[in-house]
Amino acid sequence: MKDKLKYIYLLLLVGFINFLLILFQLKQIAEFESRIDTMLYFSMFVSVFSVTIISVLLSKFDLINILKKILIFYLIDVFYSWFITISKNINNPDFNLLLAFKNHFIQYNIFSVFLLIFLLAYFIKIIKNDKIRFNSIILHNFGDTSKHLEILLLSSIFLNDKLLLNNLLTYFVTQFKNTNLTAFLFLLFFLNLSILLILSYFVRTLLCSWIELKNNQGGANLTFISSLTLATLFNYVIQIPFRYDNDALGNHLFNGAVAFQIIFLFLLYFLIYLIINRYLIGTAVIVFLGITLGVVNSLKLSMRNEPVLVTDIIWLKQLKLLFSFVNQNYLILTVFSILLVINLILVLHKKFLTGKIYESRSIRLIFISLILLSYTFMFSIFARIKDHKINNNIPLLSKLNNGLNLDYLGFKTNATYKSLTYVWTRQLTTKIIEKPENYNEDTIKSIYKKYVEAAGEINKSRSNSISKQTVIFILSESYSNPRKITGTDISYDPTQNINKLMTQTTSGQMKSDGYGGGTANMEFQALTGLPYYNYSSTVSTLYTEVVPRLKKFTSVSEYFENKIVIHPSAASNYNRFNVYNQLNFDRLIFQSGSSEKFKKDEKIGLNTSDQAVYDTILDNIDENEYQFFSVITMQNHAPWSEWSPTELTSFNPTFSEDTNDSLQSYVRLLYHTDIATNDFLESLKQIEQDVTVVFYGDHLPGFYPNYAFNDNPSNQYLTDYFIWSNHQTNKLDYEVVNSSDFIAELFEHTNSKVSPFYALLTDVLKNSSVNQKKLSKNQKIIADDLKMIQYDISLGKGYILKYEDFFSID
Structure with a gap:
């Protein structure tokens, strides 16, 4: 036989x-x-x-x-x-x-x-x-x-x-x-x-x-078993920072989440072994990457309530900035440990588990190709997703993806219940924006006609031109009112000047798309009027994922001849250097990475003070020109450490000692923001030229524990904003807006004429923005009009670009 x-x-x-x-x-x-x-x-x-x-x-x-x-x-x-x-x-x-x-x-x-x-x-x-x-x-x-x-x-x-x-x-x-x-x-x-x-x-x-x-041979069989073992171990290491003692609609973890992540990591680790082709060195690389991912993931979650994403790889260019967020003692210990382990591996790999994993180059190439094909197959399945679902007959993946749609709950929730590698896969394969129904040239043409007429009606009652004044957009890093947090006791109001101002001018709450992070996304929406909520929930950073694909990168700044950006940080962060060049800004003033450097570097806490930023604005205002300033502050950015004024104290009995320390420093930093902002506006009153300031906090600081928002979950994503002019007092009543609404609100506040596109944004502001609980039929039509235009200039055919006057003001 x-x-x-x-x-x-x-x-x-x-x-x-x-x-x-x-x-x-x-x-x-x-x-x-x-x-x-x-x-x-x-x-x-x-x-x-x-x-x-x-x-x-x-x-x-x-x-x-x-x-x-x-x-x-x-x-x-x-x-x-x-x-x-x-x-x-x-x-x-x-x-x-x-x-x-x-x-x-x-x-x-x-x-x-x-x-x-x-x-x-x-x-x-x-x-x-x-x-x-x-x-x-x-x-x-x-x-x-x-x-x-x-x-x-x-x-x-x-x-x-x-x-x-x-x-x-x-x-x-x-x-x-x-x-x-x-x-x-x-x-x-x-x-x-x-x-x-x-x-x-x-x-x-x-x-x-x-x-x-x-x-004593690091062969192919040992490599296979080690890849599986390490994948199983690091699946747990990766997920433990997401641990949340609650379920998502009855699911503590979705079926297939563990298996999917282990398979994903197994293929990745086996690929690393194949590329390096030495067992001990390959194991050291995998362990280093696994531990690093676990630590970085935990840090990012604690600071920004968001997991490590594929797009975060751009931060490798800003290691100095990344390291500034980490305790220096831990950093030194980590670097020393890494160097020690590397030296140990270099010594050991010559004596233990020696030799190549595969002697044959052709066999290695075959296995590498098979792994890459496996990833390609996996990604192709998710690339064909429709209505949040993939083919129902695919084992493991169908159960993981097609059960309950959690996309609207954000990256952290999806990573918690469906695994971090699932989030990565969706991020790599999902379109940045879904194609709307009835998208075609005729639909775009009808929208164009509708808002040309709407702009005409609006402009009948408006007499000003936005380009005949100076406009300053100030994104105030992490600015929000700490008194909204239940149980927080503060000795006196740290933002009394701004709070008083908000009762006198256009102001309210801005709905942030992030907690503890998302600055660039708020900035993008404020400048363009294109809301994040119309893009795919798998999009992480609009500047890096959306801007390169836009057929029309529209911005409120385009109506000004003289445009300046001021930001006391690196120009390369979130691709800002290229973004602002694409928007034809005349001058870029950054801490680094630009030809013109930020000169005033006085610090309050650990970062450049708001006062230094405001002084830089005042130094660059030219009363003989109409200018546009895009400004981002850094004073209230993590980490938080400030000792004055000592009499200003804060405490929340439900918080840990470390959290209360951060809260107290943050409250004191807000006090300095309040004083500096008030002085800045007083200086602007002395300028004869009309100046309007759009001031908004991008997100809450990330030190609050999740339970701090149990009484009112919406508070986690609400910051303060105001629109103020130096020679007029105008107060519009918009209680809650999206950052993409600021342009329409600015034009109404200043009684400025609008383009057809801004007429559309005005209709959205008044009828279908984030403050609307439930949209009526007419309100939904307006919301769909904006999404149709947004798709057309993002992934669509660009039909609206045939009508040049859609984005221009008569």
């Missing part, structure tokens, strides 16, 4: 035993209680035959050695399955770690069969089985198959694991429960054999990896 036929025969023998155990498990499902009895009896009969044959074969082997391996593999399965269960219950507050271990440790399914097989094998062994004709025939035909049988028996341990078996049956029954019973059972048996084959490969790899380890 040929070796392949022998193996197939053994596979069927072991397969029937496993099939019987699966049927016992299936029988516990109510709808299959009696329907499978006939197949159950038949399987029992065949399994008795299988057990007999296997026992005869085992009787010639070293039973003690095989039993040792079974015990070792059983323990490997128990601990691995237990760790996966921990990962799946990371957000479950009722999860009992010890009880889960007990449940995983006590798995009787396969051991009752193993006990029978080994008792029978031992009995046959002591009665000299080779004297029995039946036994001698079996041993003659299968005597050299010990290794195959051993691997199949070890594979059965993994196949009968509770976690794998339950998930397998749940998926299979869901997919094929309406199939004819005979066909259903045949498919189940075939699936059983297929899984057994796959697991036998895994067991063989595990055994070979142990041999490589004993031989």
